[in-house]
Amino acid sequence: MLPGILRKAALTAAAAGGTFLGATSLKLYDLKKHASIASCSQNKPEEYLDVLPTREEQLKSLQQEDVEYDVLVIGGGATGTGVALDAVTRGLKTALVEREDFAGQTSSKSTKLIHGGVRYLQAAILGVDIEQYNMVKEALRERSNFLSIAPHLTKALPILLPLYDWWKIPYMWIGIKMYDLVSGDTILRNSYYLNTERSLDVFPQLNETDLKGGIVYFDGQQNDARMCVALALTAARMGANVANYVEVTSLVKEMEGTGPAPPKEVVKGAVVKDTLTGKEWTIRAKCVINATGPFTDAVRRMDDSTVRGICQPSAGVHITLPGYFTPKKLGLLNAETSDGRVVFVLPEQRTRSARSPPVLFQAKRTLNSFLTNAAS
Numbered sequence: 001m002l003p004g005i006l007r008k009a010a011l012t013a014a015a016a017g018g019t020f021l022g023a024t025s026l027k028l029y030d031l032k033k034h035a036s037i038a039s040c041s042q043n044k045p046e047e048y049l050d051v052l053p054t055r056e057e058q059l060k061s062l063q064q065e066d067v068e069y070d071v072l073v074i075g076g077g078a079t080g081t082g083v084a085l086d087a088v089t090r091g092l093k094t095a096l097v098e099r100e101d102f103a104g105q106t107s108s109k110s111t112k113l114i115h116g117g118v119r120y121l122q123a124a125i126l127g128v129d130i131e132q133y134n135m136v137k138e139a140l141r142e143r144s145n146f147l148s149i150a151p152h153l154t155k156a157l158p159i160l161l162p163l164y165d166w167w168k169i170p171y172m173w174i175g176i177k178m179y180d181l182v183s184g185d186t187i188l189r190n191s192y193y194l195n196t197e198r199s200l201d202v203f204p205q206l207n208e209t210d211l212k213g214g215i216v217y218f219d220g221q222q223n224d225a226r227m228c229v230a231l232a233l234t235a236a237r238m239g240a241n242v243a244n245y246v247e248v249t250s251l252v253k254e255m256e257g258t259g260p261a262p263p264k265e266v267v268k269g270a271v272v273k274d275t276l277t278g279k280e281w282t283i284r285a286k287c288v289i290n291a292t293g294p295f296t297d298a299v300r301r302m303d304d305s306t307v308r309g310i311c312q313p314s315a316g317v318h319i320t321l322p323g324y325f326t327p328k329k330l331g332l333l334n335a336e337t338s339d340g341r342v343v344f345v346l347p348e349q350r351t352r353s354a355r356s357p358p359v360l361f362q363a364k365r366t367l368n369s370f371l372t373n374a375a376s
Helices: 033-036 054-061 078-088 118-126 129-151 166-188 196-202 222-236 293-301 372-375
Strands: 068-074 094-098 155-162 192-194 213-224 241-244 248-256 264-274 280-290 316-321 331-334 343-347 360-363
Touching: 054 241, 054 264, 068 078, 068 196, 068 264, 078 222, 094 222, 094 280, 094 293, 118 166, 129 166, 129 213, 155 196, 166 213, 166 248, 196 213, 196 264, 196 372, 222 241, 248 280, 248 293, 280 293, 293 360
Parallel strands: 068 094, 068 280, 094 241, 155 331
Antiparallel strands: 155 213, 192 213, 248 264, 264 280, 316 360, 331 343, 343 360
């Protein structure tokens, strides 16, 4: 940890829309406006490198024996690359190493959604939980940030919430409108109701038995892996030394302390290995940040082999299916499955070689009777 210098890596950008829809008092999020702002070359800082250093050049810099970094980040996922970018733009001499490829693990295994969480807002309102409400507000601000700074990797995605009981129409309509209201100036589009016929038109795969219609709301969707790589490349452009396929094998520790207090052992860097060539060397740093996600405890035990684990992995299941399971530009949310899971059915990235884009399913907890519940 580095108090007062490294805080949560934040992607800060102002988001303000200027178009109104009908009589609503909420502004629409102007994607074109922010795309033009994000692409302005004159906003690039003076430190920005015109030519991206090669991996060989980055390794050469990392292997300099007389160099001590202010910050060494272990892990090249979304958190690690974000921390590296945050650190280098604060003027800190920064290094980052990743044992596989950038976004090779959790950071490329998400639902690709950037959302505040409709169910979190429901829990906040019904449970009068201010912490849940603040979490939704923060997530919606981050959605706005991503759409502002990376419009080439982020977009608005309509999501259909099918309804099979009449009483749920006003109940869910009010809830989704509350989600629009909480979004404030960063609202993407206004939500709206579709009758049964129109719902089946836009999403023919729905079970039409007892279908009463659906509500469409809008959230953000992004290419998570490319976003992570973009953060790593931007950090490198700003002067950070960033390298993939470099594994930390052990931590460097030294005794440090002055005055009457006894000296204590502190981490002062790491021994790393290029997994492509097998070459090993030491990277010295005043601060080492563990940003390895589910592998957090493995790095912590390099410091203290007796330390108790703090990471409790959670299960999330993703299934990729052919594109005909869903429309190309519309997702689906099933929030009321028989065992309490939340199921998203989302259009995935398109490729020119594919006849139809793949579909990403995500189900939490279990896969038992998954397809049956998702269809009904």
